[in-house]
Amino acid sequence: MFEIRRLAAAEVLERKQEFEWLLKDAVEVGGTVGFMLPMTEDKLDRYWSGVARDLEAGERELLAAIEHGKVIGAFQIAYEKAESVSHRADLQKLMVHSSEQRRGVARALLVDALERMPALGVAMYTITTMTGGGSEALVRSLLFTRFGVMPHYGLTPDGKLHDASMHYISRPAVEE
């Protein structure tokens, strides 16, 4: 069985190959996590080095699903920088390796992020998902509210425009 852990920058760097393996797979199976094909070594290296820097700077949190000592899924909580919206954080880069999907790993990562809201001092999360995708079904099942759909929001890894759905959840809803 997997466990969910919050990782610090040093452990992300120690496990960088595992995170690169995870992200490469997510993009190659068509996941909408901000990248286009091909996933080069350089893109993978720069991305995870940047995440480690953000963790060190306290700008985001990284949750990892770990099984048999290896990362099989990950999720990030990015704090908003402006003072006036510091009660919000954006949930980003939900990914589970294709060999480990439909076992409840993504659900466990999201539930963990929701449970951490008070400890992180966050009153509201936002998340953007590909409209009609698996992650949208998941967040809606966890009582996130969809507040809009943006047509042609982004590109899939193979270059097709897709719509995106914006959702939020606030702490009172989580604590009900």
Ligand SMILES: CC(C)(COP(=O)(O)OP(=O)(O)OC[C@H]1O[C@@H](n2cnc3c(N)ncnc32)[C@H](O)[C@@H]1OP(=O)(O)O)[C@@H](O)C(=O)NCCC(=O)NCCS
């Ligand atoms: C989306 C993703 C994170 C789901 O991970 P997962 O661990 O397989 O998800 P879970 O097993 O926790 O699924 C929970 C629920 O989400 C929904 N769901 C997940 N994947 C789905 C899919 N491919 N199609 C339809 N519904 C899906 C289902 O309601 C599922 O419940 P069920 O298995 O009881 O039917 C995974 O497919 C992934 O990493 N995709 C590539 C990256 C990506 O696109 N991430 C989305 C960024 S917003």
